[in-house]
Amino acid sequence: MKTRTLLKDKVNIITLGCSKNMVDSEVLSGQLLANDIDVVHESGRKDHNIVIVNTCGFIEKAKEESINTILDQVALKQKGKLDKVYVTGCLSHRYRDDLEKEIPEVDAWFGTMELPLILKQFEADYKSELLGERLLATPSHYAYLKIAEGCNRTCAFCAIPLMRGTHVSKSMDDIVKEAEGLVKRGVKEIMLIAQELTYYGLDLYKKRMLADLMQRLSDVKGLEWIRLHYAYPHKFPLEILDVMRERDNICNYLDMPLQHAANNMLKAMKRQITREEMEELIVAVREKVPGICLRTTLIAGFPGETRDDVEELKLFLQKQRFDRVGIFPYSHEEGTSAYDMIDDVPAAEKETRAQEIMEVQQEISLEKNMEKVGQTFKVIVDKKEAGRYLGRTEFDSVEVDNEVVINSDKKLIVGDFVNVKITKAYDYDIEGEVIP
Numbered sequence: 411m412k413t414r415t416l417l418k419d420k421v422n423i424i425t426l427g428c429s430k431n432m433v434d435s436e437v438l439s440g441q442l443l444a445n446d447i448d449v450v451h452e453s454g455r456k457d458h459n460i461v462i463v464n465t466c467g468f469i470e471k472a473k474e475e476s477i478n479t480i481l482d483q484v485a486l487k488q489k490g491k492l493d494k495v496y497v498t499g500c501l502s503h504r505y506r507d508d509l510e511k512e513i514p515e516v517d518a519w520f521g522t523m524e525l526p527l528i529l530k531q532f533e534a535d536y537k538s539e540l541l542g543e544r545l546l547a548t549p550s551h552y553a554y555l556k557i558a559e560g561c562n563r564t565c566a567f568c569a570i571p572l573m574r575g576t577h578v579s580k581s582m583d584d585i586v587k588e589a590e591g592l593v594k595r596g597v598k599e600i601m602l603i604a605q606e607l608t609y610y611g612l613d614l615y616k617k618r619m620l621a622d623l624m625q626r627l628s629d630v631k632g633l634e635w636i637r638l639h640y641a642y643p644h645k646f647p648l649e650i651l652d653v654m655r656e657r658d659n660i661c662n663y664l665d666m667p668l669q670h671a672a673n674n675m676l677k678a679m680k681r682q683i684t685r686e687e688m689e690e691l692i693v694a695v696r697e698k699v700p701g702i703c704l705r706t707t708l709i710a711g712f713p714g715e716t717r718d719d720v721e722e723l724k725l726f727l728q729k730q731r732f733d734r735v736g737i738f739p740y741s742h743e744e745g746t747s748a749y750d751m752i753d754d755v756p757a758a759e760k761e762t763r764a765q766e767i768m769e770v771q772q773e774i775s776l777e778k779n780m781e782k783v784g785q786t787f788k789v790i791v792d793k794k795e796a797g798r799y800l801g802r803t804e805f806d807s808v809e810v811d812n813e814v815v816i817n818s819d820k821k822l823i824v825g826d827f828v829n830v831k832i833t834k835a836y837d838y839d840i841e842g843e844v845i846p
Contacts, residue, residue, distance in 0.1 A: 419493075419532070420448040422458040424483070425547065426476050427466025429554040429603050429639075431499055432547055435464045438498075438525060439545035445534035451547040460494045461486075462528070467501035467573055469741035476501045477513075484515040496520065498528060500573040504745075522574055543591070549792065550596045551825030552635075552808060557585055557623065558604035563642065565669075566680045566748035567709060567740065570605055577606065579614045582623050589630050598825060599635035599790060600627070601807060606642045608650070621649040628657040634827070635790070637807055639665040643691055644682040651698035661804040662699050667707040671726035672719040675712055680747065685726065692730055703805035705734035710767060711760030712740045713751035720763050724770045733778060734811050735771040737764045772837050779812070779835035786845060789814050789830045791822050801830070815841035 465476035503521035611619025739760035799816040
């Protein structure tokens, strides 16, 4: 049943998964708008007649969420509340043939690199001149900036190369131009993202160029914070830390997923690094940038992991005292080299181990937050929620890290920076008063 025959189409894009997916949705939105097609992102108004679901296929929970979202939209279509349901993104790329058979009600399926084909469904053309033009799904004061696509690493657990292909860097000129465009639209903070930041430039320039890119981005007027996400520890280019230390608008923050600490696990995961080498790198990072915030992510329950391995990981956290830690229970993914291994840790045990590890980090996080009481930090105001303002220091990225509860007698403007003196500390947040 057609919900509207004379009214103009309106598209709602639903984005699942990581920040890289969000950028893809923003680019798609920009292309649709440039073709005079109304588009919104995750709108609750229900005044649209077409939905595009941008899916995640990284781990089992993400795949379930994507499938459930697709089924929800298909149900709306069957009730006559939608005309079309399209699906794109990683899950669609990876399992398209199976999904077409299982959910035939979807009008079309697209892979991760098929933006022009999506546009053809709307009789629209891909406009290459729209470099960096996108409809931001984030608040206007920050944005993600993707500097590369795909990954050349062969980590045993990771299915990303199956869905995103090999590493392809964007040109430095294009990235800088995109950053300048974002700043003109009011963006004050950009988060550099890629599956592997430190590999940047090897394909285009035959050498690692992240440090050079950071310098050029740092020179963009009006860009107040630049943040680095997803740095691989093997052959880490230490020169990026020199730039970080020298440039005031590059946050003293590094997101470097390590995945484990036990050498037998690192080897099984094909991480190309040992615990001893990771420890040497952490020392070097902290020496080059005193006070840097180090974030890492870990995996619990990888095939063959023992209780001894878990205890070693806990001791590693206690020794290294990372500022931020995230952890995922291992997901047994088809097509990865780990899929040939026996998934011998039960799901409940994976969750138990992850919880135990996070309890260690929770104590460390509280101790580090308590050390901030009495100190004053530059804080960006992110939002007002339940009558109070929430923001972040340079040591915190969006959604994944701590927030600052900001107490102020005066009205604050979202996107502005304020100085906050910390008065209270919690496990994962801090609280303070605005000072002149």
